[in-house]
Amino acid sequence: MSARPSRIHGGPDGLGVPLHDFSTNSNACGPCPAALAAVQQADATRYPDAGYTALRARLAAFHGVDEARVLLAASASEFIFRVTALAAGQGVRTVWLPPLSYGDYAQAAAAHGLATVNKPGDAQLLWACEPSSPLGAAQESLSALADGRQTLLVLDRAYEPLRLSAVPTLTSRQFNTTWQLWTPNKALGLTGVRAAYAIAPLGQEGSAAALEQLCPSWPVGAHGEAMLQAWAGHKAQDWLAASLKTLREWKTRQITVCESLGWRCLPSEANFFCAQPALPQGLGLQEALAALRAQGIKLRDTTSFGLSGHVRLGVQPPAVQDALHNAWQQLRQTNS
Structure with a gap:
């Protein structure tokens, strides 16, 4: 065994x-009062809407994107494994990881038999994170990655809401060419509430639909739904x-x-x-x-x-x- x-x-x-x-x-100033109150008041006696209709609309409006581009995830880690599974199912065999990076990227790749390569140009799936972890710095060569012809670039934006200096490397146009992964629980000081979402690249609604097919029903429970609703609010x-x-x-x-x-x-x-x-x-x-x-x-x-x-x-x-x-x-x- x-x-x-x-x-x-x-x-x-x-x-x-x-x-x-x-x-x-996690944000050491937290928990965010508005988000904590929303979580505490969540109705856990009922299923969430399986399509997350209101939540998807709220997140889409918050980011200024079409609702078809918004996908819910149980957590960042869950999405990492799911998008890797989609890539492997579509024939992807190689992955590139930042030299210093979160271990789940590599674990997901290994679980689906993807080979890690040293050069981004040799990979079909690429991971990036900005601000990066563990350094909290700009992701090296991120702009070049976003402008490349790779099959799939996923940008982990877990720490973008907690950026204390500098500005994002990518332009609005470049963000529209990448998958963006958001996990607001860190910024809200509520890491125990597991909920995340992703924004698909512009024109990749088909891939977004395929990822939905790989997802079990209700990836986000009532408490995670409430946290994400609060996240997109002005309070x-x-x-x-x-x-x-x-x-x-x-x-x-x-x-x-x-x-x-x-x-x-x-x-x-x-x-x-x-x-x-x-x-x-x-x-x-x-x-x-x-x-x-x-x-x-x-x-x-x-x-x-x-x-x-x-x-x-x-x-x-x-x-x-x-x-x-x-x-x-x-x-x-x-x-x-």
Whole structure:
């Protein structure tokens, strides 16, 4: 019997919910009051409309696209596997992944027998993410990818709502040539509510319909439907805009805290960044992270993204930053 595939992610783990959690990129100002209220008031005694008629119309209006281009998904991960299944069913045999990227892209490709190639021009399915994860930076060569002749380019926009600096690389015209994957639960501070949606490229309504055929009924439950409805409303968007100002201030402070510990922080445009810790004498990174986790502090090891020797830190409030600072100082003293 084969072993269960490893799922590496931030957030709660076998030790429970971390007291101070830097390992996820959820909006630390959350939860968004309007979205939380909508979720709490959702009617879970009934099925959602199987066609998500009102929700699709609301999301289409929010993005200024035709309703036929909007697809609901149980989560980003679910859509990653579903669009990979569609590609494989259409004869796609090769995939290109960003050098540093979320593990589900590769897992989905492996599950459907797609070979990973090193050059985008050799691939029929391409993945991109901007702001990228784990770096929170611009996706390298994204404009060229969008202008290419590849069969399928999927742009993961999970962190676009949490962009703290710079602007998107692609133009409106280029966005219309890509699949866009949106997961608002991060921006709303409600990552436990699993719901996402995708926008098909202009003129790809046939592929959108094919993806609908691969989807089971009701991929999004009543609570996810309520969250997405709230997401497209002005109350949630106004709250999000205000939260970005706070996150910028917290991020500046958090980088200062990390640098005071001797850590090397990498550039980032989002509400998270990567850093290379200055490890205490005699400790490896895994040992140091385990020691922090024992004190209720969790950081995300970026090895699974392809970036070894570094951690990814979601921006947290000052009190949580101070807890990390103090715990790391204690770790250094203990191992000096």
